Each structure stands twice: as structure tokens, then as C-alpha cells.
Amino acid sequence: MPSQTPPLALRVAEIPPFHVMEVVAEAAVLEAKGIDVIHLEVGEPDFSTPSDVLTAAQDAMASGHTRYTDARGLPALRDAISAWYASQGLAISAERIxxxxxASGALLLAAAATVNPxxxxxxxxxxxxxxxxxxxAVGGRVHWLRTEATDAFQPNAAMLRRSACAEDRVLMLAHPANPTGMAVPAAELRAMVSWCQDTGRHLIVDEIYQPLSFEGELQSSLHLGQDHFVVGSFSKYFNMxxxxxGWLVMPEYAVSACQKLAQHLFICAPTTAQHAALACFRPNVLAEAEVRREILKSRRDFLIPRLRALGFDIPLMPDGAFYVFADASALTENSQAFCMDLIRKTGVALTPGNDFSQALPPTWIRVAFTETEARLDEALRRIESYLAC
Ligand SMILES: Cc1ncc(COP(=O)(O)O)c(C=O)c1O
Structure with missing residues (x-):
């Protein structure tokens, strides 16, 4: 037995706390007292998993589908994801899925496959x-690209040409992004795909919110090239x-490396969930997902003008996802203190922006439109009364 507790890895101590957890803890205290909390802090809407998916999971369990699957995923599911891309005009073979x-597993896998210590x-x-x-987790470091609202809070090719150095081996994008809901403008996406190809760097594009876009179909980055990684997920669009x-679309050159890593790191993704997810691609389930996307769009259109009228500065109308990123500097100098005071006094839970940014002033807030329009209306009324005091 060691006489002293052995020290844990430094990377653990260096992880900053999630500031929103203070809000979440306060919400739990209030709810335990029977106080109604309006949850606009979490990254998941109020929608339930589609009923066909639930039934498919029950059937899978009843049929004994509880053992490991192929490390790459069920062939039928990989075929279904490939067909889903085909419906968007993209030829992505199941071999590359x-x-x-x-998406968390896919991001870790992509990082493990591309980044050296x-x-x-x-x-x-x-x-x-x-x-x-x-x-x-794989020994790499982040090279932050400071972005502004005028950049749609997204990197661009000029920024990369100006700032990239030899140690930068990978560019990671989110299209659209969390916390802003902003997509990468098409011309910039094209230029950054080319920049990565021309300079021999890997590109990882997180597209978990790509099907949840509000202004017509948002094109996947796969339309602009096939030599990069794309991350997808059942979490958000399919409410799972x-x-x-989730899944990772791999460039040909990384397929066998990723498969080797996936076998060793994970064995396989959850079996029942994989069987259940097959139901996602049925026409009625896809139709339901589209109805929910429209509901999110109308919540966005309802919420943003009202927040602006209350004094939140919202420079950008989100292209997709279910977040709005607002500067509350007209209302507070410290969004963490503001969010804590707001939840205590009104039961409205928001996420302080310092969870997402080191560079922005500490006045930003993320509001998730993850409750019904009636509940958003109630939240806005409570915020209005709070600000009037
Ligand atoms: C941009 C982004 N990527 C990845 C994830 C993780 O998603 P998943 O539940 O599929 O692991 C999230 C979750 O909120 C996210 O916002």
C-alpha cells in the first residue's frame, strides 16, 4: 500500500470547472423545494425520443440484441447513414462510416487518429x-483563434494564413457551432477545406447541428471535399x-487507423441504441424530426426579438442548433453572477458565456431555446420583472 496518495495526471487539475454547473446545482435546490425552474441552460430540447425508436429498442432487447456488435457499428446502421448522406446528394460509402x-466518441477518435503529443x-x-x-486527452494542445461577431464567431482562411504555425496539425470546426448556432459561411468553408489540403493539415468538422438549420438546407462540408473528418450524432436532430x-465519417486515408483505434478504445457503440437508431431513417421519423426543426425555428424567431427588447445585444441570428449567444453588457458586468442571481430570484436557468470563451469579456450568455414557446414567454416575463427591480 502506498503511504501517500499518488498524484493524478496534471491534465485533470488543469480542466476548468463548468461554470454552468453552479446554475444547475441551484436549479436542483429550487426544484427540491417545489419551485418551478425554466431550463434554458442545457444542450437538449424538451422533445422526447421518437416513439418508433423507443419501440425498436424494446424489440431489440426482446430479441436478445445485447451483445457486442462489429467494432465499426451495425452494417445496417452504417448503410442507413450512408443512404442518409445520399439523400443529401453525397456519396459516402458505409466503409467510411x-x-x-x-459525437463525443467521434471527436475523441478523430483527435486520437490525428494529433501527436x-x-x-x-x-x-x-x-x-x-x-x-x-x-x-491525446497529449495535444489547443491553438485558440480569437473570433468576433463580425466573423460569425467562426475562423476564416485569412485568420489561418495569419496565425497558423508548424505545430498546428489539425483544424477543428463546428458547422453550425455551439454556443452561437452560427454556420461557417460557404465561401470560407471552401477556402478552409482547401487551406487544409494545400498545407497538409487534417480537418475535423463537427456537423451534429447541420440537419438542424433554419434557413434552407445547410450544405455539409462533405460537398466541398472528401479528405476530411466529419462528426455526426443522433443526440440532437433525432433527440437521442x-x-x-453518433458517427465519424473518415477520409479514406484514415479508415483503417480509426477502426484499429475504435476497436481498442471502445469495442463498439451501445448495441441497443444502434438497433433503435435504425428506426430514425424511416420516413415518418424523419418527418417528425423536420417538424421539430420548424418548431425550433419558430422558437428562435419568437425569443430573439424579445431578448433584444430586454437589453440583450444579439449581434447574430443563429443559422441553426437551438442556442442564442447574447452580450448582456448593458445589464451586467459579470454574466456568471447575473445567471446565479437570475436563477435564485426567478427560476430561469441560463448558461454563463465564460464556459465557452477565454477571450470574450465576461458579459456573454447562452440561452438555449429548449422549452416550449409558452415557457419561453414565461421566462421572458420573469426576466423582465427581474430587470425592472
Ligand atoms: C458542438 C457539439 N459537439 C459535440 C457535442 C456532444 O454531442 P453527443 O451527445 O453526440 O456526444 C455537443 C453537445 O452538446 C456539442 O454541442
């Missing part, structure tokens, strides 16, 4: 806060957050 534990990954600030962790299922 690896089924994973959510000490190498860097170019990434926008603000970004989804788990992205740096995938990079650090807790099922832990």
Missing part, C-alpha cells in the same frame, strides 16, 4: 467547452442525447 459513442489543434474561441479536452450514439 464509424459508429461511435455520441505536443502538436496543436486550431479552434475558434468561443467553442464547445469539451473540444479542448479531446485534444488534451442519452443513448450515446
Amino acid at each position: 464509424q459508429v461511435t459513442q455520441g 505536443g502538436e496543436q489543434v486550431l479552434m475558434a474561441d468561443p467553442a464547445y467547452p469539451c473540444n479542448p479536452r479531446f485534444v488534451e 442525447t442519452g443513448w450515446r450514439l
Whole structure:
């Protein structure tokens, strides 16, 4: 027995806390007291998993589909994802699709396949806060690209040409992104795909929100090239957050490396979830997903003008996902303190922006339109009364 507790890896100590967890904890305290909380802080809408998917899961369990699957995923599911891309005019063979534990598993896999210890990954600030962790877990570092509202909070080719250095081996994009809901403008996406090809860098594009776009069909980056990684997920568009299922589209050159890594790291993605997800591609389930996308769009259109009228500065109308990123500097100097005070006094839960950005002033807030329009209306009324005090 060691006489002293052995130290844990430094990377653990270096992980900053999720500031939103303070809001989440306060929400739990209020709810335990029977106080109604309006949850606009979490990254999952109020919609339930489609009923066909639930039935398919029950059938899978009743049929004994509880053992490991092929490490690459069920062939039928990989074929279904390939056919889904075909419906978008994209020829992505099932051989290039690896089924994973959510987009999270796909991001970790892509990082493990591309980043050597000490190498860097170019990434926008603000970004989804788990992205740096995938990079650090494989010994890499993040090279932050500071972006502004005028850039749609996305990197662009000029920024890359100006800032990239030899240690930068990978560019990671999200299209659309969390926390902003902003897509990469088409011309910039094209230029960045070319830049990665021309300079011999890997490109990983997180497209989990691509089907959830509001202004017509948002083109996948796969229309602009086939030599990069694309991350997909059943979590958001198909409302399967807790099922832990996603996928990675791999460039040909990385297929066998990723498969080897996936076998060793994960064995396979959850079997019941894979069988259940086969139901996602039925026409009625896809139709339901489209109805929900329209509902999210109308929530966006309802919420944003009202937030603006309350004094939140929202420079950009989100292209997709279910988030709006707002500057609350007219209302507070510290969004963390603002969110904590707001939840305590009104029961409205929002996410402080410092979870997503090191560079922006601490006045930004993410509002997720993850509750019904009636509940959003109620949240806005509560915020209005709070601000009037
Ligand atoms: C941009 C982005 N990528 C990946 C994830 C993780 O998704 P999953 O549930 O598929 O692991 C999230 C979750 O919120 C996200 O916002």
C-alpha cells in the first residue's frame, strides 16, 4: 500500500470547472423545494425520443440484441447513414462510416487518429467547452483563434494564413457551432477545406447541428471535399442525447487507423441504441424530426426579438442548433453572477458565456431555446420583472 496518495495526471487539475454547473446545482435546490425552474441552460430540447425508436429498442432487447456488435457499428446502421448522406446528394460509402459513442466518441477518435503529443489543434474561441479536452486527452494542445461577431464567431482562411504555425496539425470546426448556432459561411468553408489540403493539415468538422438549420438546407462540408473528418450524432436532430450514439465519417486515408483505434478504445457503440437508431431513417421519423426543426425555428424567431427588447445585444441570428449567444453588457458586468442571481430570484436557468470563451469579456450568455414557446414567454416575463427591480 502506498503511504501517500499518488498524484493524478496534471491534465485533470488543469480542466476548468463548468461554470454552468453552479446554475444547475441551484436549479436542483429550487426544484427540491417545489419551485418551478425554466431550463434554458442545457444542450437538449424538451422533445422526447421518437416513439418508433423507443419501440425498436424494446424489440431489440426482446430479441436478445445485447451483445457486442462489429467494432465499426451495425452494417445496417452504417448503410442507413450512408443512404442518409445520399439523400443529401453525397456519396459516402458505409466503409467510411464509424459508429461511435455520441459525437463525443467521434471527436475523441478523430483527435486520437490525428494529433501527436505536443502538436496543436486550431479552434475558434468561443467553442464547445469539451473540444479542448479531446485534444488534451491525446497529449495535444489547443491553438485558440480569437473570433468576433463580425466573423460569425467562426475562423476564416485569412485568420489561418495569419496565425497558423508548424505545430498546428489539425483544424477543428463546428458547422453550425455551439454556443452561437452560427454556420461557417460557404465561401470560407471552401477556402478552409482547401487551406487544409494545400498545407497538409487534417480537418475535423463537427456537423451534429447541420440537419438542424433554419434557413434552407445547410450544405455539409462533405460537398466541398472528401479528405476530411466529419462528426455526426443522433443526440440532437433525432433527440437521442442519452443513448450515446453518433458517427465519424473518415477520409479514406484514415479508415483503417480509426477502426484499429475504435476497436481498442471502445469495442463498439451501445448495441441497443444502434438497433433503435435504425428506426430514425424511416420516413415518418424523419418527418417528425423536420417538424421539430420548424418548431425550433419558430422558437428562435419568437425569443430573439424579445431578448433584444430586454437589453440583450444579439449581434447574430443563429443559422441553426437551438442556442442564442447574447452580450448582456448593458445589464451586467459579470454574466456568471447575473445567471446565479437570475436563477435564485426567478427560476430561469441560463448558461454563463465564460464556459465557452477565454477571450470574450465576461458579459456573454447562452440561452438555449429548449422549452416550449409558452415557457419561453414565461421566462421572458420573469426576466423582465427581474430587470425592472
Ligand atoms: C458542438 C457539439 N459537439 C459535440 C457535442 C456532444 O454531442 P453527443 O451527445 O453526440 O456526444 C455537443 C453537445 O452538446 C456539442 O454541442
